[in-house]
Amino acid sequence: ELSMSGGALRTFSRCVTCLARIGSDLVFQAYPDKLELHTLNSSRSAFASVSLTRDFFDHFHLPADAYADAAPSSTPLQCSVLLKSVLAVLRTPTSAIDRLNASLPNPQASKLEFVIHCVSGRKKTHRISCSAESDVQTLALDRNGFPSRLAIRPRDLTRLLSNFQSSLQELTVIATEPAARLPGVDDGTGGKAVELLSYIDPTKDDYDSRLHTQLWIDPAEEFLEYEHAGDPVDVTFGVKELKGIFNIL
Structure with a gap:
């Protein structure tokens, strides 16, 4: 009750x-x-x-x-x-x-x-x-077993997603260790350990003509929390469900 x-x-x-x-x-x-x-x-x-x-x-x-x-x-x-x-x-x-x-x-x-x-x-x-x-x-989810964890404010996530096409259906996130960057090596990403990129099915006929967007993020600047250990991990998910969550709360 x-x-x-x-x-x-x-x-x-x-x-x-x-x-x-x-x-x-x-x-x-x-x-x-x-x-x-x-x-x-x-x-x-x-x-x-x-x-x-x-x-x-x-x-x-x-x-x-x-x-x-x-x-x-x-x-x-x-x-x-x-x-x-x-x-x-x-x-x-x-x-x-x-x-x-x-x-x-x-x-x-x-x-x-x-x-x-x-x-x-x-x-x-x-x-x-x-x-x-x-x-x-x-459904059982062992959150303690996940190698990556991040927390971000909805308004900051909205700002990051505004860099991508509104028609984008799937997004890929790649997480790496900030310390994994070799010192003295400038690869253009600096301390940016998280990558967001538009996922487009490579088997589609219009793959080469579609707009591909890639965004590197410094966790210290954008996230409230960020944890990752081990090899890089990537996950691709639907943008519609993600927006359905943070556009309401």
Whole structure:
């Protein structure tokens, strides 16, 4: 059971809108100290997660019997619903809502209940069917095993992406160790250890005529955090999903 209002409700609404740009299913995972929202796109190429601590809510209660057979720190109480159904609940303007309550009667419940208490005194009740178990519920990501980690402000990422064509569909990021640059060797990149470049399928007929953009970045100047150890690592991903995340939050 949880309840939220005011700024927390507006933030929650933006989070759900953001996740809806990635996938079609929303997984709620409740722990004693937080609520996590997850989604995964149909091609399993993009995953998004939002974590909200219990202090974020006006009221947050998890029944003690939810962990009768499992350790509370490892196994959450969870359910999966369609994102479009949650968006329909949040269609009421937040300025017209006094508070929003959400509850799952029991771990095996077939419906997740939302109750909107309007400023006008009206009350709207929505019951959303819990869908079949989603792949995202079993998705395991060992973040400690990743060789690279970076953090950047959304406005700075927007500025960097403005160097690329708006029609670009995929982007490649290459991470290297800043110390890997040989001293005294000027390769034109200086201390810039991260490279962004437009990815265009080399098998396409118009590959040579397309605009190719390459951008070297100094982590100390652009990122809040940057960690990388070992050999260079590159990853190519869809730009649409990335913009869908930071354009909302």
